[in-house]
Amino acid sequence: MRVRTLERGAGAPIFNPFYFYYNIPIMKASNFIIWTLREAPNDAVIASHQLMMRAGLIRKLGNGLYSYMPMGLKAFRKVEKIIREELDKAGMLEMKPTVIQPGEIWKESGRWEKMGPEMLKPQNRGGQDMVVSPTAEEAFTALVRDALDSYKQLPFTLYQINTKYRDEIRPRYGVMRGREFTMMDAYSFDKDQTDLDESYNKAAAAYRRIFKRMGLETISVRADTGAMGGSGSEEFMVESEVGDDTLILCPGCKYAANVEKASCRDDVALGADGKPQAATTAAVEEIPTPNVRTIEELSEFLKTTPQAFIKTLIYKVENPGVELEGDFVAVCIRGDLDVNEAKLCALLKASSVELAEEADVVRITDAPVGFAGPVNLKKAQVIADKTVMTMHDAVTGGLKKDVHFIHVEPGRDFTPFMTADVRVVKPGDICPECGGTFYSKKGNELGHIFKLGTKYTQSMNVTYLDVSGKPVTPVMGCYGIGVDRTLASIIEGHHDDKGIIWPMSVAPFQVAVIPVMYKDKMKEVADKLYDELTAAGIEVLLDDRNERPGVKFTDSELLGYPIRIVVGDKNLPNVELKLRTAEAPELVPAEQAAAKAIEIVKAEMDKLNG
Numbered sequence: 001m002r003v004r005t006l007e008r009g010a011g012a013p014i015f016n017p018f019y020f021y022y023n024i025p026i027m028k029a030s031n032f033i034i035w036t037l038r039e040a041p042n043d044a045v046i047a048s049h050q051l052m053m054r055a056g057l058i059r060k061l062g063n064g065l066y067s068y069m070p071m072g073l074k075a076f077r078k079v080e081k082i083i084r085e086e087l088d089k090a091g092m093l094e095m096k097p098t099v100i101q102p103g104e105i106w107k108e109s110g111r112w113e114k115m116g117p118e119m120l121k122p123q124n125r126g127g128q129d130m131v132v133s134p135t136a137e138e139a140f141t142a143l144v145r146d147a148l149d150s151y152k153q154l155p156f157t158l159y160q161i162n163t164k165y166r167d168e169i170r171p172r173y174g175v176m177r178g179r180e181f182t183m184m185d186a187y188s189f190d191k192d193q194t195d196l197d198e199s200y201n202k203a204a205a206a207y208r209r210i211f212k213r214m215g216l217e218t219i220s221v222r223a224d225t226g227a228m229g230g231s232g233s234e235e236f237m238v239e240s241e242v243g244d245d246t247l248i249l250c251p252g253c254k255y256a257a258n259v260e261k262a263s264c265r266d267d268v269a270l271g272a273d274g275k276p277q278a279a280t281t282a283a284v285e286e287i288p289t290p291n292v293r294t295i296e297e298l299s300e301f302l303k304t305t306p307q308a309f310i311k312t313l314i315y316k317v318e319n320p321g322v323e324l325e326g327d328f329v330a331v332c333i334r335g336d337l338d339v340n341e342a343k344l345c346a347l348l349k350a351s352s353v354e355l356a357e358e359a360d361v362v363r364i365t366d367a368p369v370g371f372a373g374p375v376n377l378k379k380a381q382v383i384a385d386k387t388v389m390t391m392h393d394a395v396t397g398g399l400k401k402d403v404h405f406i407h408v409e410p411g412r413d414f415t416p417f418m419t420a421d422v423r424v425v426k427p428g429d430i431c432p433e434c435g436g437t438f439y440s441k442k443g444n445e446l447g448h449i450f451k452l453g454t455k456y457t458q459s460m461n462v463t464y465l466d467v468s469g470k471p472v473t474p475v476m477g478c479y480g481i482g483v484d485r486t487l488a489s490i491i492e493g494h495h496d497d498k499g500i501i502w503p504m505s506v507a508p509f510q511v512a513v514i515p516v517m518y519k520d521k522m523k524e525v526a527d528k529l530y531d532e533l534t535a536a537g538i539e540v541l542l543d544d545r546n547e548r549p550g551v552k553f554t555d556s557e558l559l560g561y562p563i564r565i566v567v568g569d570k571n572l573p574n575v576e577l578k579l580r581t582a583e584a585p586e587l588v589p590a591e592q593a594a595a596k597a598i599e600i601v602k603a604e605m606d607k608l609n610g
Contacts, residue, residue, distance in 0.1 A: 027509075029543040033070050036555050046242045048488040049174030051500050055559050064171025064179030066484075071559065074508035076182075079487050080161055082213050082505065083184050090206040092157040092186055097139045099163050103129030105138040108460045114319045114351035118166045132165040137456050137478060140187040145462040148189070154464060154474060155195045157203070159186030161483065173242070175484035176444070176492075182484055188477040189457075191466075196475045200451055203479040207236050207447050210481070213608050214490055215503030219443060221247055222257040233261070236447040238489050243442035248425050252436030258445075260342035263421055264429035264438065269307040269334060269391050277308070280393040282407040284375060290402045293370030295335045298404070302395065309335030310388055310396045310408065312372040314356040314364055314380060321349025322418075325381055328356055328364055331422065332374050332396075333385040338424040344383070347420050365399050373397035374414040375405055381417035384410065389419055446486050452476040500560030501580050504604035509541040511597050512561040514552050516568040518544040525575065525590050526567045532594035538601055562604070563597050 033056070040050035041060075052058045057072025068076050084094065103121065106112040112129075120132040133139065140158060148154075161184045171179050188199035204220075211218045218236045235258055237247060248262035249255070257263070268276045292301045295309055302308070313331045317324065329348070331339050345353045358369055364379040365372045373396035374382045394408040408414075427440045454473045456462075463471040487506070494501045504510055511533055515526040526542060533540045541561070543552050549568075556564050557580070566576040566585065575593050578585035579600070588596055 027541050029541055029545045032541065034545075034555060034559070035069070036558055044174065046173050046176070046492065047495055048176060048491040051491055051495055051558070052174055052488065055500060058175060064168055064177075066175050066178055066180075071508050075502070075506050076483065076487055078506045078508075079214065079483055079490075080182075080184075083210055083481055083483070084161065086206045086210045086213070087159055087184070087186065090157075090202045092159045092203075092206075094160065095158050096160055096162060097133075097136060097143065099133050099165075101131045101133050101136075101139050103131055105142045105460070106131055109138050109141070109456055110459055111138070116318070116351050118168060120165055120167055133162070134164055134166045135183075135480075136160065136162075136185055137187065137452070137476075138460070141456045141460050141462060141476070144189055145457075145460060148462065148464050148474070151191055151464055151466050151472070155188060155190040155199060157186055157188040157199055157477075157479075159184060159479070174488060176488045177244070178484065181482060184481040184483060186479040188479070190475050190477070191464075191472070193475060196451055196453075196477055199477050200449060203449050203477065204234065207449070207479075207481070211236060211446065211486075213505050214486065215494060215505065215608060216446070216486070216490060217493075218446065219247060219249075219256055219441075221443075222261045233448065233450045235445050237443035237445055238493060239441050240444045240489070240492055241442055242492075243444045245443050245445055247441045247443045248427075248429075248438050249441060250431040250434065250436040250438055253431060253434035255431050255433050255436075257425075259425060259440070260340065262425040262438075263432055264423075264425045265432045265435065266387070266390070267430070269387065270305065271308065271393075272304045277392040277394075280407050280409065282393075284405050284413050285407055286398055286400075286403050287406055288402055289398075289404045292402070292404075298395065299335075302406075304395070306335035307391075308393075308395055310374065310391065310394045310410070311335050311337075312374055312377075312397055313339055314361045314372060315339075315341075315344065315353045316356050316360065317348055317350045317353050319351040322347075324348070326379075328360065328380045329383050329417075330364070330372065330374060330377055330380040331383045331385075332388045332416070333423060334387045334391065337385065337387065339385075340422055340424045343420070343422045347383070347418065347422065365397070367397070367399050367403075368401050371397040371399060371401060371403065373399055373405060373408075374416070375399075375408055377414070382414060383418045383420070383422065384416035385422045386419055387423060389416075444485065444489055444492070445482070446489055447479070447481040449480075450478040452478050495560075498554075499558035502560040502562055503608060504562050504601060505608045507539075507560065507562050509539050509561055510601050511538055511540045511563045511565060512543055512556050512559075513540060513565045513567065514543045514549075514556060516549050516566065518546075521572060522567045522569060525572065529565060529567070529575070529590070529594050533597060536594070536598045538598060563600060565593055565597065 035056035037054045040054050044050040044053050056069055058066045061067050119134050122130050164183045165180050168179050190196040221235050246259040248257050248259055271277045295306045299306055310332050315329050333339050341353055361369050389410050396405045396408050398404045427438050429438045453475050457473050466472045491500050513526050513529050515522040530542045562580050564578045573590050574587040575590045576585035577588045
């Protein structure tokens, strides 16, 4: 491998600042690792995982643990570099905290228990609790706390691009959801809400530039803050058929939200006659419902509709942030709706919520599963979805086997401990902002930004002295991008049945020069193209391997080089120049091929960076 040092103004003009002052490696395939596979491993079920394995970008070391090979690392570093450039432009400051963190700071923030089993908690030889960083709010807050003393130091935003670990219960899709991953996470420290809003908006603008430069079209959606806490929250999603997230979208006003966060316009429960339910003065009455448990069975049995029922589900709550009388709550929701567990978890400020085991349901309700109800329930506090409180003359479980209550009036016959929006929003529901009809798409989250407020600075006792010398708690924002997930999403959105189709900005090599045989005139022309392109700052791979042309061509399509130049005896003094996105190559005089490739690379980079 030879190396040419480029300097500003030397030789051919360097049009792309991506390469200024860098040593550009001039690589031959015979000196590089190209380990391609004809078939994907059986556990690779989505396109990005299959292609990253087949192209030899990554290798699996263990369940949820993937290592980047040289070709994959080149693309990975380009994603990192774009992120770093845009954050630096936005005025953020990079630093590098440790991956291993003391458990004490997590106990200070209150998240030692709330993060759950996905957080790896080793102990050092002295018995001190440690954390393998799943995120870094505590670490950054602790580091700032030790140095912050004056309002004159604020605002600022610090970021890192560093390794994280989360012990995912079901790692899948390769680096899209692995256990060890690389994440960019940034934290703004601001004097007040006005400063926080400005920091948040700068981060959002930087995110849009980052993803545009990578050739990704993102959808910005409202999102649940989860265990991070805070108020405002926005996710940057890419549409994907295998996405982990469901996006709720409005075609009218561009309302967009993750289903975990989405809300809809209130609707009125209808009776069997299709009219709004009417209040009743009749007392609650027990009716026998032998062998009838489900909403569908009850609707048929009572000749009514699911909207007439109040469905009651018993949930176990882990580490609630609100004061409860026990570990379980009874969640009531209209019979045609479903409970949104993310909303419930956020409402209770809990680390997690899950449906109770059958034995716990029986103990709490004194009845088999299927007969829970809020009327006369003594052993769990009731949380009602707000739709429940507009219902009338409703049916609920009777807290006895084969018994239900009729003529139930919410507010009269039971009073909830809490009332809130805990429903799952579905396609067909009505937008709360413009009245449009929702539709949904699947998506993958690439980035997430939060307005944390004082959640961490207050719990960890961070203050600064304001202009009058009084101690004030600063507010924080948090901004994250999954680097591995972003790289996988680029491939997920840019491929065909032959392989990867890299955007020019993140391709491991922008041009592949492929001599049919690396000898005689073909070698001479290939070497000359190789040198001309490299001198212009283009990243080139010269495929000098002693392989059949078909193998080289197949590999070039699988690896997704944006431009391929084939040098063959039959076409000289012309060469074949083919874009990865083109159906067929074109013949170009060998003397003009480098200039044409440079022009194409420049145009593509300008389009992505513009």
